[in-house]
Amino acid sequence: xxxxxxxxxxxxxxxxxxxxxxxxxxxxxxxxxxxxxxxxxxxxxxxxxxxxxxxxxxxxxxxxxxxxxxxxxxxxxxxxxxxxxxxxxxxxxxxxxxxxxxxxxxxxxxxxxxxxxxxxxxxxxxxxxxxxxxxxxxxxxxxxxxxxxxxxxxxxxxxxxxxxxxxxxxxxxxxxxxxxxxxxxxxxxxxxxxxxxxxxxxxxxxxxxxxxxxxxxx
Numbered sequence: 001x002x003x004x005x006x007x008x009x010x011x012x013x014x015x016x017x018x019x020x021x022x023x024x025x026x027x028x029x030x031x032x033x034x035x036x037x038x039x040x041x042x043x044x045x046x047x048x049x050x051x052x053x054x055x056x057x058x059x060x061x062x063x064x065x066x067x068x069x070x071x072x073x074x075x076x077x078x079x080x081x082x083x084x085x086x087x088x089x090x091x092x093x094x095x096x097x098x099x100x101x102x103x104x105x106x107x108x109x110x111x112x113x114x115x116x117x118x119x120x121x122x123x124x125x126x127x128x129x130x131x132x133x134x135x136x137x138x139x140x141x142x143x144x145x146x147x148x149x150x151x152x153x154x155x156x157x158x159x160x161x162x163x164x165x166x167x168x169x170x171x172x173x174x175x176x177x178x179x180x181x182x183x184x185x186x187x188x189x190x191x192x193x194x195x196x197x198x199x200x201x202x203x204x205x206x207x208x209x210x211x212x213x214x215x216x217x218x
Contacts (some may be wrong), residue, residue, distance in 0.1 A: 028091050055195055056170050060203020061156055062097050063194045064167055066211065069093045069148040070186040070194075072142065073213050078183045079138045083213045089115055090214055093146075096153065097208030105156060105202075112150055116145040141181055148174050149166060168191055 056064055069090070076086055083090070092111050100110060113119060117139055120129050132139055148170035155166065175185060185191075190211045197203055209215055 023133045029034050040151075051082075054165075054171075055191075056168060056171055057110070058198045058200075059195055060197045060199035061152065061164070061167070061201060062203045062206065062208070063197035063199075064171060065096050065152050066094075066197075066208045067171060067186065067194050068145055068152070068174055069096075069208070070190055070211060071178060071183075073082070074147075075138065075141045075145065075178065075183050077213065079135075081135065081138065087214055089128065089131075091209070093149065094212060096149075098205040102125055102204055105153065109150070109153060112146070112153075116146055116150060118147070138180040141177060141183065144177050145174055146218060 011040075045115075056067065059067075060128075072093070073083065073090065076083060092115060095111075096108050097104075117132055120132055121139075123129065135142065145211060152167045152170050155164070178185065193211065197206060
């Protein structure tokens with residue numbers, strides 16, 4: 001009987017130790033979970049703050065696309081391209097800023113979609129294809145900038161009634177690749193004009209062509 005009592009006591013105390021260890025491990029897991037949640041919340045807050053502080057955060061969709069078109073023009077100028085030779089492409093891109101008639105978004109997407117280097121360089125020979133082919137390695141930048149502008153418009157939706165933070169990624173990406181190739185960003189005066197185009201969605205039409213090097217060469 002004494003041995004049985006001792007075994008029971010050992011089992012009792014062993015159970016307490018095990019329960020305490022289990023409780024401690026549970027508390028440890030909970031603390032780890034809380035730390036992860038705090039870290040994630042901190043990262044989310046930092047990202048939200050970064051987005052809200054972005055200079056194009058409150059700029060309309062038209063204004064954001066216009067900025068990428070300006071980046072494209074700066075790239076063409078940097079590499080010594082004849083802007084007038086690109087007039088056909090640039091005017092169709094700039095039409096996004098002042099179009100209002102009918103399905104102007106769909107029409108712009110259709111038109112510009114046919115001008116994307118990824119489309120032109122795999123199609124039939126023509127004036128635009130010859131232009132792109134002659135431009136050489138500059139088309140790496142041209143393609144990236146045009147694709148980014150096109151992607152922003154593709155993602156426009158009537159359901160979006162607040163500032164779209166996703167589009168800012170395309171702007172950041174454009175600036176990164178320009179910096180990588182040493183291409184200067186658009187002039188501050190032009191950026192200030194675009195930053196004033198504030199709207200939570202596509203935005204009101206404006207004369208974007210007045211910012212273009214095309215208007216300065218007339």
